[in-house]
Amino acid sequence: MRIAGSNRDETWNRVRTAGVDLLYRHGFEAMNTRQLAEAAGLKPGSLYYYFSSKEEFLHRLLVDLLEEIVTDLEESLEGLTAPVERLDAYIRTLVRWHVVRREETFIASIEVRSLTSDRQESYMQLRDRFDVILGEILRDGADQGVFSFQHPGVLRNAILSAVTAISTWYDPSGALGLDVLTNDFVELARRMAGGSPTPV
Amino acid sequence: MRIAGSNRDETWNRVRTAGVDLLYRHGFEAMNTRQLAEAAGLKPGSLYYYFSSKEEFLHRLLVDLLEEIVTDLEESLEGLTAPVERLDAYIRTLVRWHVVRREETFIASIEVRSLTSDRQESYMQLRDRFDVILGEILRDGADQGVFSFQHPGVLRNAILSAVTAISTWYDPSGALGLDVLTNDFVELARRMAGGSPTPV
C-alpha cells in the first residue's frame, strides 16, 4: 500500500507542518489525530509510524523548537561581553523567533501544560536556560553599573513575557516589519533594565 | 433527592470555585465535568442546573471577571487626569488583579480560545476596553511630552503582556509581596513609556 515515492522524512515533514498548524489554531486538546492525519495525507493509524502518542508528538515539537532557539541564542551571544550588547543580542534573537516562527512559539507558550508532568519537567529544565541567561546578563549589567532596577526576578520575567507574547498579537500582514519591531523591543528592554536610554 | 438546606447561591459558589481551580490546574479541554461535579459535591447531571453547557460556564466565568476588572479599572482612574498618574493607577490596579485573582486571570489569558467564535468575539469586544484605555493614556502622555516612545501599539502590547503574565509566574508563597511587585511594575511601565525615571 506504500505510495510510490513517499519517504519517511518527507512524510514526517507533512505531519509536523500540519501539526503545527492545527496546534496553533485549535490547541492540543481540541485538535485531534484524525484532522492531523487528513492534513498530512495519511490515515489515522499511519501516524503511529511517526510518533508513539499524540502527546509525545507535542513534546517533540516543543523540545526541538526550544533546542533550536537555545542554540541560536547561544550562538548570537558568543563573543559578546558587554551587558548592553548582550541584552541587545538576546532580545534581537528572541524577537526574531517570536515573529518568524510565530506559530510554534505560540504553541510552546501555551501547551507546555498539556505535557505529562515528566515531560513537562524535562522541558522546563531546558527552558530555564533561557531565563538563566537573561538573568546573568541583567546581574552583570547591574554589577557593572550599566543597569539599574529593583528585583532581578521581576525584571527578567517582565522582559521575557513581553517578548514571548509577541507571538500572540503580531500580525505578519500588518504594517510592522521585523526590523522595526526588533528595534522597539531592544529599546524597551534597555529602558526596563534602567540602562542609559537611546535617544528616540 | 434534595439535600436539606441546600441553596442555589451557595451551590453556585461551590461550582464556581471548583471550576476556577480545575480550569487553572488542567485547562478547559483537559478538565471534565465529572471532576467539576465531584469537587462541587454534585452529580454530573446536576451541573446543568447551573449552566447550559461546559463552554457557557467558561464564558460566564471569563465575562464576569472581565466586567469586574473593567469596572474597577474605571473607578481607579476616575478623577485622575495627568497621564503619569493615570498610568500608575492603571498598572497598580491591573497588577493587583493579576496577583490577588491570579487563577482567574490566568484562565482568562489562556482559555479565550476555548470559546466558540461567537462568544469569543463578544468577550474580545469587552476586553478591548482594556487596551483602549491604556492606549489613550499613552497617547495623551506623548501629546503632553511626558512620555516618549516609538510605536504606541507595540508599547501598549508590551506593557499589557508583561503585566498580565504575572499570573503565570507569581508565587504567592514567595518573598515578593503585592506592594513590592506593584511598585516594580509601576516603575517598569513608566520607563517603558519613556517617562522621567523615578530614582531607584
Place this chain on the structure above:
Amino acid sequence: MRIAGSNRDETWNRVRTAGVDLLYRHGFEAMNTRQLAEAAGLKPGSLYYYFSSKEEFLHRLLVDLLEEIVTDLEESLEGLTAPVERLDAYIRTLVRWHVVRREETFIASIEVRSLTSDRQESYMQLRDRFDVILGEILRDGADQGVFSFQHPGVLRNAILSAVTAISTWYDPSGALGLDVLTNDFVELARRMAGGSPTPV
C-alpha cells in the same frame, strides 16, 4: 405556594391539552416532561400530582379517548339494523372523530407502541371492539346479500386504515369540510364492501 384560584381540574386540563399538543408535534419519546410542565405552567416536579409516570399519562390519554369513541360509536349504531345503514353510521362517526379530534386520534394511531406491554394489551383489548363491530356489520351485510367481497379481514382492515389515516393528512384549513369528507368516505366504504353503489 399554591397559586390562588388554581384547582385540580383546571390544572389537569392544562396538562392534558399541553400533552396532546406536544405528543402530536413531537411524539412520546421525543417530548419531555420539562416541556410539558412549562406548557402547562408548572414546574416539572408538580406534574407528578397529576400522573404517576409519563407513560401512565399517555395511557390515560389513549384510554379516555378510546372510551369516548367506543361509547359514541355504540350510541350512533343504536337502533340501526340494516347493514348498509349501520356501515354508514359507523363510518360517519369514525370520520368525525378523526377530523374533529385529529390530534388525539393521530397520537393514538402512533403511540400505542410506546406503552409497556401490559398497558398495550389492555388498550388493544378495548380497541378490538372497534374492529369487531365493523366485522359484524360486514358479515351481516354479506349474509344478507347486500355486501359482497373476498376476505372479511382484509376488507375490515382496509376500511379501518383508510379512515384512521385521515388524521395524518387532513388539513383543517384546507377546502374540504367535514361533511364533504364524511360523504366521500361513506361512499368509499360502501363501494369497498361491494354494496349497491350510490349514483355519483
Place this chain on the structure above:
Amino acid sequence: MRIAGSNRDETWNRVRTAGVDLLYRHGFEAMNTRQLAEAAGLKPGSLYYYFSSKEEFLHRLLVDLLEEIVTDLEESLEGLTAPVERLDAYIRTLVRWHVVRREETFIASIEVRSLTSDRQESYMQLRDRFDVILGEILRDGADQGVFSFQHPGVLRNAILSAVTAISTWYDPSGALGLDVLTNDFVELARRMAGGSPTPV
C-alpha cells in the same frame, strides 16, 4: 483490534439488518445505539464508522428504501397506458412491497417524523412522486370515463393509506398469501375508483 476477515460491506449489512429490526420493534427514539451495536456485533463507537449520527442512519434507511420502491413502481408501470391496467400494476407493486419488506415500510410510515425538518423535507419530496403517480392514474381514468369518484385527493389518500397500512397488520405466518392479498387490494382499489367491478 481488528477482527480477521471483517469487511466493510458485510458489516454494514449487519448494521442495517439489526437497525431495521430494532426500529421495527422499538421505534427510533426508543431504540438505542448500544442495542444496535450489540446486535451488529460491534462496540457502540464503531457504528460511527458507518454513519455520522443515529438520525442520519435512519434517513439513509428510509431514502434507500423509497428509492427502491419508486424505481420498482416506475418499472412496473412502463409500457402500460390504460388507467385500469396502470392502477392494477401500481397496487400490485405497492402491496408486494408492504408485504415482502413489511418491516422497512412500517418504519418508513412511522419514523419520518423522527427526522430533522431538513431531512424530512428532502424525504417528502421524493415521497411525493408516489402520490403524484397515483393521482395521475386516477385523473386519466376519470377523464376517460373508466373511473368515477368525488374528490381525487380523498380517493388517492384513502387508497394509499389502505395499502401502506398493510405493513401494520399483515401476519406473514397467517393464512393469507401475497397473491390473495394482492388480488383483494386490486379489486378494492378498482371499486374505490368506481371502475367497472370484477365479478366476485
Place this chain on the structure above:
DNA sequence: CATGAATGAGGTTTCATTCAT
C-alpha cells in the same frame, strides 16, 4: 398543591490507539 434542588441512569458521540493485512 406546588416548588426548588437534586439524582441516577443512560444516551449519543468522540477520540487516541491497535493491529491484521
Place this chain on the structure above:
DNA sequence: CATGAATGAAACCTCATTCAT
C-alpha cells in the same frame, strides 16, 4: 510504510423522577 476496521474509555449532556420544604 500504510491502510482499513475496529476498540475501549470517556466525554458531555438529557431526562424522568424524588422529596424536603
